[in-house]
Amino acid sequence: EAGVTQFPSHSVIEKGQTVTLRCDPISGHDNLYWYRRVMGKEIKFLLHFVKESKQDESGMPNNRFLAERTGGTYSTLKVQPAELEDSGVYFCASSQGGTQYFGPGTRLTVL
Amino acid sequence: GEDVEQSLFLSVREGDSSVINCTYTDSSSTYLYWYKQEPGAGLQLLTYIFSNMDMKQDQRLTVLLNKKDKHLSLRIADTQTGDSAIYFCAESIATGANNLFFGTGTRLTVIP
Numbered sequence: 437e438a439g440v441t442q443f444p445s446h447s448v449i450e451k452g453q454t455v456t457l458r459c460d461p462i463s464g465h466d467n468l469y470w471y472r473r474v475m476g477k478e479i480k481f482l483l484h485f486v487k488e489s490k491q492d493e494s495g496m497p498n499n500r501f502l503a504e505r506t507g508g509t510y511s512t513l514k515v516q517p518a519e520l521e522d523s524g525v526y527f528c529a530s531s532q533g534g535t536q537y538f539g540p541g542t543r544l545t546v547l
Numbered sequence: 548g549e550d551v552e553q554s555l556f557l558s559v560r561e562g563d564s565s566v567i568n569c570t571y572t573d574s575s576s577t578y579l580y581w582y583k584q585e586p587g588a589g590l591q592l593l594t595y596i597f598s599n600m601d602m603k604q605d606q607r608l609t610v611l612l613n614k615k616d617k618h619l620s621l622r623i624a625d626t627q628t629g630d631s632a633i634y635f636c637a638e639s640i641a642t643g644a645n646n647l648f649f650g651t652g653t654r655l656t657v658i659p
Binding site: 440442469471476478479484491531535536537538539540541 | 591
């Protein structure tokens with residue numbers, strides 16, 4: 437069974453540009469989470485989908501971040517416009533009510 | 548808010564035991580987890596413990612939970628060079644939310 441996949445693995449963009457990250461959860465998992473780790477700090481929760489609905493988006497830093505999960509399958513996280521402080525590793529995780537399984541992350545660098 | 552703390556670095560010699568410590572502040576934790584991140588890879592769930600347990604053992608891994616002191620530890624017996632990685636402690640709390648609260652991670656270096 438395939439695990440959680442994320443695309444791209446790395447992204448380098450300039451300040452002010454737009455980037456879209458994608459996460460494909462484990463098939464059949466209703467719960468999908470986004471987390472972010474800024475360099476050297478803890479991994480912080482961003483938001484949680486249950487199927488296509490946002491269950492909790494209390495961790496989203498500001499309105500430059502937009503997450504979607506149309507159809508309740510894969511999810512995208514768009515950052516527009518990107519700022520320097522958005523650099524970090526963005527992790528996606530999925531679960532079916534219990535243990536969360538994480539993807540490899542997308543390393544975002546904003547120059 | 549929830550606060551999970553870990554020391555940043557730990558070095559051990561190959562064959563020794565490693566003990567990685569974690570403290571947390573929220574007494575309503577339900578599950579506590581240990582995740583491992585190897586270089587260039589994602590987070591791999593190593594083990595977890597339910598909050599009403601004191602200890603869990605899984606091969607070379609032993610998790611100890613002191614709920615009174617809000618202290619969690621991960622002991623790796625006979626540490627190998629392949630155990631070099633960043634280890635994250637995480638908790639989930641009983642508020643109905645399912646998100647995890649992570650520590651900063653402890654970078655374990657195993658010296659041959």
